[in-house]
Amino acid sequence: MSRPNPAPLLVSLVFAAAPAVVSAEPVPPAAPPPPHTAAWPVGWSALGGAVVSLGVGVAFGLRSLEAEADHKTVTTGAGKRRTAEDARGAANDANVCFAVAGALAATGATLLVIETRPEGGPTAAPAPGGGVVGWSGRF
DSSP: OOOOOOOOOOOOOOOOOOOOOOOOOOOOOOOOOOOOTTTTHHHHHHHHHHHHHHHHHHHHHHHHEEEHHHHHHHOSSSHHHHHHHHHHHHHHHHOOOOOHHHHHHHHHHHHHHHHHOSEEEEEEEEEEEEEEEEEEEEO
């Protein structure tokens, strides 16, 4: 059983010459992008501080769990009081570290999002049959 040959495919390309645009002035090279503002390193530093604070908070949380386990095994009244205070203190320290980590993360993320470069503004360009006007920016 033989397969019939498919019909040949015919592709046509049409090229049209566009009018040449001649300019007497050379086009200046594009300026390099401006450096980041001070918000950029501060934002990344805040995010780094958030990671460190989160790690310290986890360490205090684990210490609190360890002190709680010790509290269950201690039999004397003074020992129970000491281990309960240790567990409560470590838990409070962990909560403070978590709150600081959240605040630093929010600050860092906000700074990185709203960090602006000195660019943007109104633009205008000629176009066939008229022109184009716009406004550019970044946030």
